Amino acid sequence: MSLKTKITLLMTVWLIFILACFNVFIYFFFIHLTTQSEGQLMWKKAATILSKVEIYNPNRWDDPGLLNEFLVTDELIRIIGPGDQIKLQVYSNEALLQKKVLFRTKNHLEVLKDGENRMIFVQVPIQVNNELVGMLEIGHLLNILDNYVEILVTVLAVTTGGAVILSLAGGFFYTRFLFRPIKHLANTMEAVQSSGLFRKLDMHQLSLSDELGQLGVTFNRMIGRLEKNFIRQQQFIEDASHELRTPLTVIESYSELLKRWGSTDPQLSEEAIEAIHSEAIRLRKMVSSLLQLVDFDREETANRELVDLVPLVQSTVNSLQHSFHRKIELTTEEERLFIEGDAQKLTQLMIILLDNAIKYSRKKIRVSLSDLGEHVRINVIDLGIGIAPEVIPRIFDRFYREDQARNRKTGGFGLGLAIAKKIVKVHGGSIRIRSKKALWTSIVVTFPKRFTKQALRDQDEKG
Numbered sequence: 001m002s003l004k005t006k007i008t009l010l011m012t013v014w015l016i017f018i019l020a021c022f023n024v025f026i027y028f029f030f031i032h033l034t035t036q037s038e039g040q041l042m043w044k045k046a047a048t049i050l051s052k053v054e055i056y057n058p059n060r061w062d063d064p065g066l067l068n069e070f071l072v073t074d075e076l077i078r079i080i081g082p083g084d085q086i087k088l089q090v091y092s093n094e095a096l097l098q099k100k101v102l103f104r105t106k107n108h109l110e111v112l113k114d115g116e117n118r119m120i121f122v123q124v125p126i127q128v129n130n131e132l133v134g135m136l137e138i139g140h141l142l143n144i145l146d147n148y149v150e151i152l153v154t155v156l157a158v159t160t161g162g163a164v165i166l167s168l169a170g171g172f173f174y175t176r177f178l179f180r181p182i183k184h185l186a187n188t189m190e191a192v193q194s195s196g197l198f199r200k201l202d203m204h205q206l207s208l209s210d211e212l213g214q215l216g217v218t219f220n221r222m223i224g225r226l227e228k229n230f231i232r233q234q235q236f237i238e239d240a241s242h243e244l245r246t247p248l249t250v251i252e253s254y255s256e257l258l259k260r261w262g263s264t265d266p267q268l269s270e271e272a273i274e275a276i277h278s279e280a281i282r283l284r285k286m287v288s289s290l291l292q293l294v295d296f297d298r299e300e301t302a303n304r305e306l307v308d309l310v311p312l313v314q315s316t317v318n319s320l321q322h323s324f325h326r327k328i329e330l331t332t333e334e335e336r337l338f339i340e341g342d343a344q345k346l347t348q349l350m351i352i353l354l355d356n357a358i359k360y361s362r363k364k365i366r367v368s369l370s371d372l373g374e375h376v377r378i379n380v381i382d383l384g385i386g387i388a389p390e391v392i393p394r395i396f397d398r399f400y401r402e403d404q405a406r407n408r409k410t411g412g413f414g415l416g417l418a419i420a421k422k423i424v425k426v427h428g429g430s431i432r433i434r435s436k437k438a439l440w441t442s443i444v445v446t447f448p449k450r451f452t453k454q455a456l457r458d459q460d461e462k463g
Contacts, residue, residue, distance in 0.1 A: 007171070007175050008168065008171035008172050008175050009171075011167060011171045012164060012167045012168050012171060015163065015164065015167045016160070016164055019160045019163060019164075020160075023156045023160060026152070026156065027149075027152065027153070027156070030148075030149070030152055031145070031149065034142075034145050034148065035111050035120060035142070035145070038120055038140065038142065038145070039109050039120060039122065042109075042120065042122045042138050042140060043109075043122060043124075045070065045138060046122055046124040046136055046138055047124075048070070049067070049070050049077070049136060049138075050124060050126070050136060052066075054066055055079075055126060055136070056126060056128050056133075058081075058087070058128075058133055058134070061079055061087040061088040061134070062087075062088065063088075064088065064090055066088065067079075067088060067090045068090055071090050071091070071092055072092065073092050073093075074092060074093045074096075074140060074141035074143060075091065075092050075093070075096070075138070075139065075140050075141075076089070076090075076091040076092075076093070076096035076097070076099075076137075076138070076139035076140070077089070077090050077091070077136075077137070077138050077139075078090070078091075078136075078137050079126065079134050079135070079136055079137075080101055080102075080103050080123075080134060080135045080137055081103070081133070081134045081135075082103055082132075082134075083103065084101045084102060084103045085101075085103075086101055087134060091139075093141055095114070095117050095119070095141060096119060096139045096140075096141065098114055099112065099119065099121060099139055103135055104123050104125075104135060105125060105132060105135075106125065107122075107123065107124055107125070108121075108122065108123040109121070109122050109123075110122075111142075116146075117141055117143075118141070118142040118143075118145060118146050119139055119140065119141055119142065120139070120140055120142055121137060121138065121139040121140075122137070122138050123135045123136065123137045124136045181213075181215075181216060184201060184202070185201060185215070185216065185219060188200075188201055188219075192223070198223050198224075198226060198227035198230070199223070200219075200220040200223050200224065201216045201219055201220055232397075244283070244286070247279035247280075247282050247283050247286075248279075248283075250275055250276075250279045251275075251276050251279050251280065254271075254272035254273075254275045254276050255272070255276065257272050258272045258273070286415075304340050304341065304342070305340070305341070305342070305343065306338050306339075306340060307338065307339055307340070307341050307342075307343045307346055308336050308337060308338055309337045309338070309339060309346070309369060309376060309378070310332060310334060310335065310336055310337050310369060312343060312346060312347060312350070313330060313350055313367065313369060313378065314330060315347075316347055316350040316351060316354065317330050317350075317354070317367060320351070320354050320355070320358065324358050326358050326365065327364045327365070328354065328364070328365045328366075328367060329364060329365070329366045329367065330367045330368075330369070331366070331367070331368045331369075332368060332369035332370070333370075333371075334369060334370075334371050337369055337371055337376055338449070339376050339427070339447045339448075339449055339450070340449070340450040341427045341447070342426075342427075345423045345426070345427075346423070346427070348419070348423065349420050349423045349424065349445070350378075352416045352417065352419060352420045353378075353380045353420060353443055353445075354367070354380065355416065356382075356416060356417070356443075357380055357381075357382035357384070357441070358382075360382065360384040360385050360441070361382035361383055361384025361385070361441075362384065363382070363383040363384070364383070365380070365381070365382050366379075366380075366381045366382075367379070367380050367381075368381075372446070374448060374449055375446050375447060375448055375449065376446070376447045376448075376449060377444060377445070377446050377447075378444070378445040378446075378447075379442060379443070379444050379445075380442070380443045380445075381440060381441070381442045381443075382440065382441050383439070383440050384440070384441060385437075385438060386435045386436050386437040386438050386439050386440060386441055387433065387435040387437065387441055388437050389435075389437075392433050392435065395417055395433060396417050396418055396420075396421045396431075397418065424445055424447075427447055428447070428448050428450065429445060429446050429447040429448065430445070430446050431443065431444070431445045431446075432444050
């Protein structure tokens with residue numbers, strides 16, 4: 001059974017239950033209301049009969065004419081004495097005589113159902129000088145009420161049946177309308193599965209104001225993200241294969257030379273060993289960088305501790321100045337500049353940014369640290385070859401290099417800025433590049449300050 005049919009039947013069963021409860025309530029409320037109304041009329045009639053003086057004279061109870069003037073169709077009037085004795089009785093319908101004679105001492109109303117007849121009886125005491133001498137009983141057939149009840153039951157049955165039929169028809173129509181977006185979603189998912197292509201939902205078939213519309217928006221976002229990741233993965237595999245092919249080809253070529261001529265040509269043997277060693281180191285570095293990117297993809301956050309960026313950046317600048325014999329100028333107005341993060345990864349970030357600046361410029365490199373209140377900014381500027389505007393959006397892609405030949409000479413793999421972006425991301429920061437071709441490049445990194453005052457006090461005590 002389909003979900004659409006289940007929902008329709010469930011709605012119909014629920015409607016039947018509600019209507020049944022409602023019909024039962026109407027049925028008993030109608031009977032109660034009409035019998036109560038009829039009872040009020042009979043109480044008034046009893047009061048009218050008791051207003052007649054002759055009623056209080058037991059000697060007159062053998063005269064039927066005493067009550068005949070009050071008798072109407074389908075009615076019984078009688079006076080009952082102590083010991084359940086009938087003193088006087090008049091009636092216009094024998095069915096009322098089936099009521100058992102019972103002498104009571106207080107007002108009493110009773111509704112009876114005998115076969116097809118519904119009867120109502122009231123009893124009122126007859127007192128003479130505060131002494132109970134008899135009971136006046138009036139009974140009446142509720143034939144009109146039964147007719148009304150039959151009409152009511154017929155109307156309720158017809159309306160209930162009509163409501164159920166309309167509910168089934170409306171339920172199928174409504175669920176068909178309701179499940180149209182779900183069917184569209186299922187068809188789209190099946191098409192994606194069967195074709196292997198990424199397809200999005202047609203939002204014209206969905207309403208953005210309900211949950212199904214929101215589900216469609218979420219599905220399209222998910223498909224868009226999966227498609228983007230799939231394209232990036234394909235590009236990554238192609239780029240990685242391309243990057244790995246060159247050193248592997250070199251190693252294979254030189255190993256074949258060694259195999260053929262290495263034992264007879266010492267110079268060729270030395271050249272081959274050096275090339276194989278160089279390419280092996282290059283492969284190790286590339287694999288290490290790739291593993292770093294994989295680790296960053298798995299990590300949601302970096303190791304959290306308070307890091308003072310001023311000594312961290314100063315130490316990195318001094319180290320690279322000595323290693324590359326290049327002038328790097330650090331400027332900051334802050335003596336201490338704390339952020340919450342991973343000192344090792346932040347050092348790696350600075351090495352990547354400064355290494356790129358050193359590779360692609362020959363002039364002095366400038367680094368500045370600034371406190372922006374809720375954020376910290378690091379700016380690395382080099383006066384080098386610059387970056388073309390159309391290249392900047394792709395500069396953080398894995399293996400992307402604007403000049404493949406020049407980057408191979410410098411030993412780059414096109415992974416440095418991709419790693420830098422991952423480091424910035426796990427610290428909750430942002431990184432952006434501004435550049436002018438053949439003039440300058442500026443990389444701006446912004447980190448939020450996320451630490452408590454207590455953590456800062458603890459750091460002051462340590463320092």
